[in-house]
Amino acid sequence: MTVAEQLITVALCVVGTMATRFLPFLVFSSKRPTPRYVQYLGKALPAAIYAMLVVYCLKNVNILGGSHGLPELIALAAVVGLHLWKRNTILSIAVGTVVYMALVQFVFV
């Protein structure tokens, strides 16, 4: 991307984000009930989207070669285990990242 293209990309993020934040106030009324399909998507989408974003983060992992995705697997297990234990978002993210950095810098070099 050129700098101009990068600026346009960021501008699209701003426009798109603001559209999602302002749209309900323009379209829906607190007096009329929100359409059932929209309510349903509100409940069904978040888990699906975050699952998609986790896959997105792991898209370049090569299971067949290199380190076979082991650093990612171990670090994610650390994140999940620690989070189930302590339920502290920052702690889980920080420790998981340090574990991953240690693995790719010292173990799976």
Place this chain on the structure above:
Amino acid sequence: MSELSTRGKRLEALRIAFPHTIPIMAGYLFLGFAHGILMAQDGFSFLWPMGMAVTIFGGSMEYYAAEELLHVFAPLSMLMMVFIIQSRHLFYGIAMLEKYKSMGNKRFYLIFGLTDETFSVNSSLELPLTADRGWVYFFVTLLDHCYWVTGCTVGGLFGTVLMNAIPGMDQYTTGLDFVMTALFAVILLEQLLKEKKHYTALIGAGASLGCLIVFGASTFMVPAMICILLLLTVFRGPLEKAGGLE
């Protein structure tokens, strides 16, 4: 109302708002800092994370955008991704319709700053009767915005200084990008812990993995989100019957 008592009301609102934002301060400073360092590592000036923090004010989106800025320019698929990643805001807006509508000109800033965390505070706020509700909402939003901009800016500056001061510094930060993976994994896990059934997460993961295999790493996201929307729409009946969605 005199100028002085207006100012008094604002100060009281700020005093009420601040303690509610302390947990968010920790989260935003940390995640913003990491985001700033990542962007510095990719060669961006601190003005990029700072500008994005001011104008987008959305963590997931900014992490995603920072990654995409390194790839080929694809405005249409980017815009679609923004809508799908940020679609959850629609539901925060719907929940805040009543509360924000009567807030005068302040409502534009309140709606602009309706992040996950700001929503979680402002939607559940219990206030003393004397408090000015609008100003408390305003200060919660403003404080959160300040934490996020500060974290991103300091991270960007610190990262740039570090990369310049220590040659080969980037070899020590290898793997730092896992912070984004860990962030999304924790948000997903929290969502799973709230829900009783996990069919929608399985649809998200399955459709994404399927599209990744079929279309490859650089182009799978648009097909993945179309598949997710189609599957959720087609299986709406059984999914609603199964219940357990939160």
